[in-house]
Amino acid sequence: MTLKTLMSGALAAALVAGPMAAAAPAQPKEMFIPLLVYRTGPYAPSGIPIANGFVDYFTLLNERDGGINGVKLTWEECETQYKTDLGIECYEKLKGKGPTGAAVVNPYSTGITYQLIPKASVDKVPVFSMGYGMTAAADGRWFPWVFSFPTTYWSQASAVIRYMAQQEGGMDKLRGKKIVHIFHNSPYGKEANPTLETLARQMGFELTLLAVDHPGQEQGATWLQVRRINPDWIFMSGWGVMNQVAVKEAASKGFKMDHFIGNWWSANESDVVPAGDGAKGYKGATFHAPGTNFKVHADLFKFVYDKGKGGGNKDAVGEALYNRGLVNAMLSAEAIRTAMTKYGNKPLTGEQVRWGMENLNLTEQRLEQLGVKGFTHPIKVTCEDHEGNGPVLIQQWDGKKWTIVSDWISPMRDVVRAKIETAAVEEGKKLGYAMRDCAKEK
Amino acid sequence: MTELLYGIAVAPFKDMAGSPAFFAEVLIGGVFAGLMYSLVALGFVLIFKASGVFNFAQGAMVLFAALTLVGLIERGVPVALALVLTTAVMVALAWVIERVVLRPLVNQEHIILFMATIGLTFFLEGFGEMVWGANVKKLDIGIPDRSFIVAGIQINQLELSAAVTSAVLVAVLAVFFQRTRIGRALRAVADDHEAALSIGIPLKTIWMIVWSVAGIVAIVAGIMWGAKSGVQFSLSLIALKSLPVLILGGFTSVPGAIVGGLIIGVGEKMGEVYWGPLVGGAIENWFAYVLALAFLLFRPQGLFGEKIIERV
Amino acid sequence: MTGPDARPLLEVAGVSVRFGALVALNQVSLGICHGEILAIIGPNGAGKTTLLNAISGFYHPYEGRIVFDGKDRTHLKPPDVAALGIARTFQNVALFKGMSVLDNLMTGRLLKMKGSFLLEALYWGPARRQELEHRAFVERIIDFLEIQAIRKTAAGRLPYGLQKRVELGRALAAEPELLLLDEPMAGMNVEEKEDMCRFILDVNGEFGTTIALIEHDMGVVMDISDRVAVLDYGRKIADGAPEQVRKDPAVRDAYLGVSHD
Amino acid sequence: MDPQALEPDRDTFPKLVRCNAEHRGHKVAIREKDYGIWQSYTWREYFAEARLIALGLAALGFTRGDKTAIIGDNRPQLYWTVMASQALGGVPVPIYQDSIEKETQYIIDHAEVRFAVVEDQEQVDKLLHIKAQCPHLEHIIYDDPRGMRGYSEPFLTSLAELQELGKKFEVGHPTYFDDELARGKPDDVAIICYTSGTTGVPKGAMLSHRNLIVTARNAAEFEGLQSDEQILSYLPMAWVGDHIFSYAQSIVTGFAINCPESVATVLHDLKEIGPTYFFAPPRIWENILTNVMVRLEDCAWPKRKLVHFFLELAQDIERARLSRQPVPAWRRLLYPLGRLFVYGPLRDNLGMRRIRRAYTAGEAIGPEIFVFFRALGVNVKQIYGMTEASVFITVQKNGDVRLDTAGTPIPNVELRISPEGEVLYRSPGVFLGYYKNPEATRQTVEDGWVHSGDAGIVGHDGDLRIIDRAKDVGRLADGTLFAPKYLENKLKFSQYIKEAVCIGQGRQFVTALINIDLAAVGNWAERRNIAYTSYTDLSQKSEVYDLIHQEVGRVNRSLAEDEALRGARIRKFLILHKELDPDDEEITRTRKVRRGYIAQKYAALIETLYGDREHVEVEAKVTYEDGRTGTIRADVRIRDVAVPGDSVSP
C-alpha cells in the first residue's frame, strides 16, 4: 500500500506529463475523435479492417477536403483488444483530448458500449455504436447520448427472417420450417434471440437456439445437433474464431451453405477465407455494400493510398469490415457536418455533435455527393429514433469475394420498435434516466 | 421433478438407442475431438514429465508454430521446406527458453516456473503477432476437409487425419521413450533429477530436447487446429481446452493424455448433445472440468498419474 | 526424581498394520506407563515409525486396539489424537519451513487456543489477549530449549540440529501428556545429542511428560530410557529395563549384533 | 560543603534505593531481556524484590557482616541480592561466573562467605564441588530452577523460595528490614571486589558505601549524567567497573540499567537498547571494530570503496582534531555526507547512535581503534581507574580528548608521580583496604596515597599519560627504550591480530609472539580458498604468515617514524599455535597478558626466536571448556622481518 502510492506518484509524473504535453500544441481549427480499436488479440482479424476503414476515411476528408468545412479532423487510436477494462482506460485517456474534447466515441464492442453509456451523458460525449451495443438505446427519448443507426441487431434479425421467407417464396412459407440460431454465448450473441422467438411464434417456424461458448474453437457437439435437427436455415451471431470454425464445420458436414446466414459480425473475409472452397455460398447480413466499386473508394486510392497514407494494405480495401469502418466514419463525419449547420464551421464539442447526430438526414442525393450511391441506404435520425430503422442487405461469398444477392430488406418495424420501446424503459430506469419529451426538443 | 429425473436418467438413453447411427456419430465426433485435445495435452505432458514444469505456454507455442509455418508458406516457401524451417525455429526456441528461462530458475518451486511460462506466453503472443501479423490466415497443407458417410455415419476427413496423426505421434513418442537412449534418459530425469545427473545425463540437454519435442508436437497441433479454424491468435486459447484432459490423464502420462482426451472428448459431446438441451446447452466447457473433477475425487493423481506417496 | 508409575497411559494391544501384502506391524502389544521414558529400538524397517504412525492416527490398524488414558482411540484421526494430548516429532524434520521459529511454536499451541473468528479478524479484545498469553507461554519453551537467538528466524533456514530442537519445541507447545519422538537425535553430533538428551530428560522430569522415542544410538537409549521395547520385522521381540534388554539374546541377534556400530 | 558528606537518609545504597523507590518509584530501574522482551522493573519493584530477598536471607540466619557470594550473569535478581545483603549489613562478594573451581573456592574461603546466591545449576554444581573445602559456606541460593529438580541438598534454596521465606519472616518481624536498613553506616564495607591481579593470588578490595557513593556522584557530576541514561550491564558483575556503572551510578543517579538476554546476544541487545552511557574495555572496542571490518569486507566493490572512503575521511578529520591540527575545508564539507551514508547508519547498527559518552579503560586502547569510534561520532573517552579508587581517577573531558592521555582527575582526586615514575593518587574513593591482607594494603597505600603500579607522567595541562605497567617498561640490551605494551597495541590494531606478546627486555632486538584473530583470518582464508581445520592448522599456513608479515611491516614503518622507538622495531615473529587462554592462565580473566608466565611457558619458543632455526616442534597443554586438559602438537615457524636502514642483523 505504501509503495503503491510512491509508484503511482512517480508514474503519474511520467505519464500525465506526457499526454498533456502532446496535447498542448493542438491548433484551434481541429476536432478530435478518439478511436477505440483492436488491432491485436483474438479479435484482431475483425478489428484491423474496421480501424483501417475508419482512419482512411478521415484521412481522405483531411487530404481531399481539408477536413469538414475547414475543420481538420484529428484522432488517436487506442488499443482495447476488445477488452472492457482497456476500453475504459482508453476512453478516459482520450475523452478530454483536442481543443474541444472528444467529438464522438465509437466503442466498437458491445461490452465497452455498456460501460460508456452511463459515462457519456456525464462527460457529454455522444456514443455511436453503429449496429451493435445496447439495442434498447435506439429509443432516443431514453438515451439521448447513444446512437445505433442505421440499424440494430433486432432489426437485422427480423430482416434476415424476412429474407429467408422471401427465399422460401413468401412470408407464410416459413411455417413449419426449422431454423437454427447459433450464437456466441454472450449478451451480444443472445441479442437476437427474443426477436427470433417472437417471430417464430408469429410466423410459425421452429426455432432452435444453440449457444457456443467463447471462444468457440470446438463446436463438434453443436454441429452434431445441427445435423440431427437438419434445419432449413441457419442464422448465426458469431464472433471471432467461432465464425471460421462454424463455416468450416457447416461445409464439412455438407450443410447447404446458401441456407447459412451470418449476421454482420459473422460475414467478413476473415471468417470465410480459412474455410477455403467449402465456404462458397455462405451468406451474411450487412447494411452496406462490399467491394470497391464506389467513387469513395476511387478517392481513397487517389488521395490516400497513392500518397502512401493508407491505414492498411491496399488489397484489404473493400473488405466487408473495412467498408463497415468506412461507413461508420462517414456517418460520424456527416453528423458533424450536420451539427455545423447549427453551430457554425468551427471545432465542435461532443454536445454539439450529439445534436448533429440526432438531426442527421442522409438523403439519396447526399449519398451521391459523397460518392457512395448504392453503397449504403439513406438514413434519417430523429429524437425518438436513434436507429433509423435501416434496411439490410444479404451478401454471399463466392469463394473470392462477397457479392450482394438481395435488395434492401426492411426490418419488421412493427415487431422491433415495440420491443425496443419496452426495453428502453427498462434499461433507462436502471440507469435512473427519465424519458425526455421530444416534442419540446425542436 | 419426475420430468427432470426422466430427462436426466431415461430420455437421453432412449434417444441414443433410438438413433444408433447418430449415437455412433456422436461417439466418433467425441473421439476425434478428444484426440485433438490430446495433441495439445501431449505437449504439456512431455514437459511436465521431464522438468516438472507446468508449461502454460504450450498454447502459445502452438500458435507460434502455426503462425511461423503459415507465414513461411504465405511468403512462398514450399510446404515441406516450411515444415523443416518451422521445426528449426521451434528447436531454436527451445534452446532460448532453456537458456533464458529455465536455467536461471532451476530448482525453483513449481508455481514459479508455471508463472514464468505465463510470462513466456505473453512474450510469444506478442512476438508471434509482431512478426507474422494478427490477421487470420488460412492453413492449407493439403489435408482434405470433406466428409464421407460410412454406414450412415458421417466422418470428417480432417478429423480422421487428425486422429491418425495423433495416434502416429503417440506411437512415435512411445518408441522414442522406450527404445532410444535419449528416451530412457528422459525417463530417468522424470524419475529423479539427481539420479539422472549422477549417471551422467546432462540435465540441460535433456530439457532442451524435451522442449524441442514439445515444440514439434506444437507444430502438429498447430497444423491440425489451424486447419480447423485458420491460424490466428485464438489458437493460443486451446491450452484451456486441454487442461481437463491433463487432469484426467495425469500430468505425467503420455497414454494418459490420449485416454484422457478420449474420455473428455466423448464425455463432453455426449453431455452436450444428450443432456445439454436440458439446461439450455453450451455446457461443454464446464462439463469437461466437472467430469475431470469427478474422476479426480476418486483418483487424486489422475487416471495414469503416479501415486503421490507421502512419507511421514 | 519421580519414578514412572505403573498405570499404562497408552496401551497398544495386538495391533497389526498392513500395506497391501506387506505386514508392517504384526500383533504388537505394548504399554507406555505414566511418566516413563520408553525407547523403541529395532533395525531399519522393523516397524518403529509405523507404530508411532498408528498411535498418532496416520495409519489405522486392521486389527488390535489402541487405548489412551482408558479410552479406545484406535480409529481416531491425527487431529483428534492431538486433542487427546499426544504430540510427536518426525523422523525427517517436519517443520513449517516458511514460518519463523516463534510461529512454529505458536502453531503448536493451536489446540489450546479458542477460535473467535471475528475478534481475530480485528485482533481485538480476547483474541489479542489470547495471542499475547500464548506468546508468553511459547517464550518459556524458547527459553527452556535455549533457542532465543533464532526466535524470529525462518525455520527452513536453520541447521538440522536446531530444526530438531524447534520441532521438539513445537510438540512441547501443545503441553502433551504423551510425547512421541521419532529419532530425535538422528544426524546430530555428540554435543547436539547431549543437549537433546538433557532436554528430553528435563521435559520428562520437569513437566512429567511421558515420552516414547525411537532411537538408534544405543548409548543414548541406555542412558535416558526407563524401559526399552525392541521391534523386529513388525513384531515385538523384547521389552524391559535397558540392562535387561541389552542382555537379551534375541535382541542381540536381531539388532545389536547386526547393525550396531 | 565537604565533598564526602552524605545525607543521613542517603548514605548507603539500600537507603538510596529506598529513596528512589519513594521519589521515582514508577520509573524503570532495571530491565532484563527475558522471554523475548525487555522485562522491566521499577525502582519500587527493585526495592520490594530486594527487600524480600533480604528478609529471606534473614530467615536463613543472615547476620550483619556476613558475606554473600554472588555468581552469575548480569540479571536483576543478582543486583537485588547485592542490595539485599547490604541492607542487612552484609557484604556482597561478586565472583566471576566463569572462574574455575579453584579460583572460586579461594575467594569463597578467603572471604568466609556464608551465603552464595548464584544464577543456575551450572554454578550450583561448581559450588557443590568445592563446598567441602569452604567451611563457612552454609547456604546456596539459586535463581533459575531449571535442572534443579533432582537436587535434594538441604542447604539449597531457590530464590523464589527464599522470597517466600522472606514473606513469612516478615510476619514475625515486621520492622526487621527497616531496622537493619537504618543501621547501615556510610563507612561500612559495601562490597569486596577481588582483583584478579596479574601476579599472585586475588586480593579483596573493600569499598565502603561512602567510597562508591561519593565517587559515583562526583563522576556523574563531572560528566553531567542524567536520570534518563540507559546503560547495558553486560560486563561481569564481579568486576568493579560493572559495580560502579550498573549499580552505584545507577542508584545514585537514578538511571536504568539493562541486562542482556545472554552472552551470545549482547551485540544484538546493545542495538536494541541503544545505550546513552557505555563502557567497554579496549578488547571489546577492538572486537567490534574487527567485526565491522570483516562484515564490510563482504560488501560489493563500489559500496566497499564508498564506505572505506568515508571512514578514512572521518578518521583523518578525527586524527587532525585530536592532534589539534586544522581540518581542510573540503573534508569538513564532505563529513555531513559521510554522516548520512556511513557514520550514522553504522553507529545505529552498532547500537551506538544514542551514546552521549562512552569509556574505554583497563588498558591502553589502540589509537586506531580510538580514532575509528570517535570518527564515527561516538564520544568515546579514555578513563584511568582502579578497583582501589572505586574506579574513577582521571577522565577525559568532553571536547578535550586526546589520543595519548587518560584525561584529568575528576573532582576531589589528587595525582602525583613518584620519583620512580609511578602514578600515585588520593581520593574519597580510595578503598578501605584489602580484606584480611593488611600487608598488601600497607604496600599499596602510603599516607592515603595509593600506588597504582603504572608508569606515567602528568602533562602541563594536568593530563595523565600512562606509559605501561611500571615494572614492564624496559630496555633492550643496547639501552634502547622498549615498551612492550605499546608495540603490542600497535600490532593488535590489525584486524588479523588478536593478541601479541613482545619480547626484548635485555635482548639484542625485539621479537613478537602473535595470536591471529580466528574469525578475521578464517574469513580471509575462506575468501582465498585456503582450507584449514583448526586454529593450530590455520596459524601455521605460510599464506597466513605472509599476511601477518605485512602487518608487522606496517607497525615497523610507523615505529620508524619515531626516533626513540626506531630501535625497537620487530625483527622476528612467530604465530603461536594456540590461542592465549585465561583457562591456561596465560592471560587474566580481564584478558591482560601474564607476561612472566608466558615467558616461562614459551621459553623454548622464545629462545628459538633468538636462535637460527626456522621452525620448532612444540607441544602444549591446553585446558578445554569442560575442564579437561589435552595436548596439541604443532610445528611453529619463525619468520624474519627485514628492517630497512638498520645495520644490526639478527
Added chain:
Amino acid sequence: MIYREAGQFRTTYASDQAIFPIPQDRWFVVFAAVAAFVIPPLAANEYWLQAVLIPFLIYSLAAIGLNLLTGYAGQLSLGTGGFMAVGAYAAFKLTTALPQLNIVVVFLLSGLIAAGVGLVFGIPSLRIKGFYLAVATLAAQFFLLWLFNKVPWFVNYASSGTITAPNRSVLGVIVTGPNATASVRYVTALALVVVGALVAKNLVRGRVGRSWMAIRDRDIAAEIIGVRPLRTKLLAFGISSFYCGVAGAELVFLYFGSAETLAFDITLSFLVLFMVIIGGLGSILGSFLGAAFIVLVPIFLTNAPQAMGLSLPVALQKQFELMVFGGLIIFFLIVEPHGLARLWQITKEKLRLWPFPH
C-alpha cells in the same frame, strides 16, 4: 540507511507483535494511508482515478483474497473470476431487491454469499492438491459463469443480459452508479481495501493464519498438532472467496458500472493469480505490489513511447508491450522468485543493515 533503530526496545509482547513493530514503518504506513485518502481525490484527474487507481485498489483486494488461499493456505485456485462474479451478481440482486440497503452492507453480504459458494467449491481440496486442484477450481470458474450467463434471473431478466450498477448513496453521497464521481468511488474502494488488508493481516498473523501456513508448509505435521485439514482449507476458501466476492462487486459497482459474464472470465482468474505470484505469495503487501505491477506496467508501457515522443502504430505498440510485459515477468521471477514483496523486504533489510551487506 534511513532506519535508525538503536534504542527501539520492546517491553511488551503487544509491541513486539504489532503489525509494524518498527516505528518508522508505522509512521510511513499511516502517512501513506492518509495521503492515499487525501491526495488522489484532490490531485488526480479522472483518467488516473478511473483507469488506474480504482482498478488497482479493486484488484488489490481480490489479490489479497487469492493470496490468503494460495499464498497462505497453499491451495492453488484458478476460480477467482468465478468467485468475483458471484460477488458481483449477488450485489446486483441484493441491491435491486432491497434498494434501501446500504451499498457497503450489500458488498459485505455479497462477499458472504461468495464465501458460501467458495466453501462448496473448496470441498475437493481435501483430496486434490497442487496443479490438479488448480485445474479443478477451473470447473468452478466455468460452471459459475455459465450459470450466470444462462439463467436470466441473475440479470433480472434484462434483455441486454448485463448487470448495471444503480445509483446508490451512503450518507447522502452517491457511491455507485453513473452519477457517482470517480473520487467518491475511489475513496470507497480505498476504504474497503484498507479495512480488508488490515483484517487479512490480523488473520494471517494469528491462529487462523498459522493453521493455514501449517497446512501449506507441511500438512502432515499440521494434522498432528491438531489442525483439521478440511475445516482449515474450507475456511481459507471461504475467506478468500469473501474477499474476491467483495472485489467482484466493487469491480462492477465502482469500476465498470455494468458488466456481462465475460468480464469475469478465466483471464481475470489468471490476472489475479499473476498479481499474487508477482507480488509475492504469502504477503499482504505483495498483493498490493502485484496489483500495482499488473495494472501499472501495461499502462506505463502503453504511455511510455508517447511520453518519449515516439509515435508507434497501436498494434505494434501493444505487441511490444506484451513482449516486454512477458519478459518483465520472467525477469522479476529470475531476480526474485518470491515476488516483489520479498524484493521489497530485502531492500528494507539492506536499508536496515546498511552499510553492512548482511
